[in-house]
Amino acid sequence: IWWLDPELTYGNAKPFVFTQGHSVCNRSFFPCFDTPAVKCTYSATVKAPAGIQVLMSATQSSYLEEEGVYQFYMEYPVPAYLVALVAGDLIHADIGPRSRVWAEPCLLPTAISKLSGIVERWLTAAESLYGPYIWGRYDIVFLPPSFPIVAMENPCLTFIISSILESDEFLIIDVIHEVAHSWFGNAVTNATWEEMWLSEGLATYAQRRITTETYGAAFTCLETAFRLDALHRQMKLLGEDNPVSKLQVKLEPGVNPSNLMNLFTYEKGYCFVYYLSQLCGDPKHFDSFLRAYIEKYKFTSVVAQDLLDSFLNFFPELKEQCVESKAGLEFERWLNATGPPLAEPDLSQGSSLTRPVETLFKLWTTEPLDSVAAASSVDLTKWRTFQTVLFLDRLLDGSPLPHEVIKKLSECYSSQLDSMNAEIRIRWLQIVVRNDYYPDLYKVRRFLENQMSRMYTIPLYEDLCTGTLKSFALEIFYQTQNQLHPNLRKTIQQILSQGLNPLPAIDTTAVTTDTPAMVLEDKVSEATNGAISLRDVNVSA
Secondary structure, three states, X not given: OEEEOHHHOOOOOOOEEEOOOOOOOHHHOOOOOOOOOOEEEEEEEXXXXXXXXXXXXXXXXXXXXXXXXXXXXXXXXXXXXXXXXXXXXXEEEEEEOOEEEEEOOOOHHHHHHHHOOHHHHHHHHHHHHHOOOXXXXXXXXXXXXXXXXXXXXXXXXXXXXXXXXXXXXXXHHHHHHHHHHOOEOOOXXXXXXXXXXXXXXXXXXXXXXXXXHHHOXXXXXXXXXXXXXXXXXXXXXXXXXXXXXXXXXXXXXXOOHHHHXXXXXXXXXXXXXXXHHHHOOOHHHHHHHHHHHHHHHOOEEEOHHHHHHHHHHHOHHHHHOOHHHOOOOXXXXXXXXXXXXXXXXXXXXXXXXXXXXXXXXXXHHOOOOOOHHHHHOOOHHHOOHHHHHHHHHHHHHOOOOOHHHHHHHHHHHHHHHHOOOHHHHHHHHHHHXXXXXXXXXXXXXXXXXOOOOHHHHHHHHHXXXXXXXXXHHHHHHHHHHHHOOHHHHHHHHHHHHOOOOOOOOOOOOXXXXXXXXXXXXXXXXXXXXXXXXXXXOOOOO
């Protein structure tokens, strides 16, 4: 349960509270069987001061104004982690026939402009693929920057961090991913946290089917290329034999399941689901199977064998061909082998968008650097966000770059990038930091002075403290610490303290010493990701 003083909200007027149950945090919210194997309906009575709007992940709600009491009821069985509450200075606007957006008053116009009309388009596309949307309403609430992850698929009420509003393409992908969870994760749930890919891998596959239907194959392939790049980056850092790269991860006693959340859960899981779809020959045939799978198992929890048995029974000709035992691509190997996916999707339909990225990257990284004129003629403002972040991520992978290269990059692109969204700017600033490019350091300071979310602060502090700029990081932190949530302050302190004497204590009396949400790190804990900054695992729940 995250309690925020007014200063940690956008409006600075009223306190705010929200819960984040995934994976096993709701045991600190209410007594429960905190396992995805158990589902139940729930009801709740919440009393709140006048002027505080309360919302929950429920299908029915009512409000007795004279008593200040809200009543909620979820009529369908859900696992404990999907019970969610938020309360604060929230107002709403309808953005479709079954959707409304909730946000602080100063943010609502932006949220409306970004989402009005298109959420219904995504829901309709999802229904055409996977059957009726069973939860009634699909509402969205935008939370302050202290929200510890990007988005969470709470039924009827998706939680999304407000910081993502400025990054249109990331917002689209994040909301569509949560829409997909309405079928995969919420209706049919993984029975054990050791098989989170059953939720995340299927939801990622469904998300990309929806984006293909609504935005075309090229855009979907571009976003997939960006994520698979991040997967391979994470694999290099963790090592190919790391057990967390398995789809069926062994959960040792006492380990928080969120510690096992990583890009393998999403992208290796996606690649396995995509491989299954390719065995069918036509993705529409696989859509039909998934509709039948949802209908059979909705409101229950399943294990991987349930999915795979259903798949083979739905396609008896594949069962006869023993596709589950195909050499090198055995289902058992997909589930239990460490390392990269056994097969990856064909992304050639995205070449019109990915080829310019590859060409520009080669111009900047091929010695001698005699193609600056050609490179500088590229106008990044005309690129899609995912093209630009893919290009910057690859430059980050190659950092530190020769000084002449970083100098020319700054001359060509720095002013263009200044006007772009935070997903792009943070990547450029990480390049600045990893290359010790002092002329642009003031932009790092300015960025951190205006950011309160962990996904836009932790990566920069990690990079600053890895190199020669730790004193610069300390200076910024002491200037900005009061605008950060105590949990985030504590995390940054830990980063800054590595290799130093302990930092002066910060008053964190508002946070208990045992804060499960501290290890979320966008659902990937520091214990597992080590040097992996959040740009590598910036994924929705």
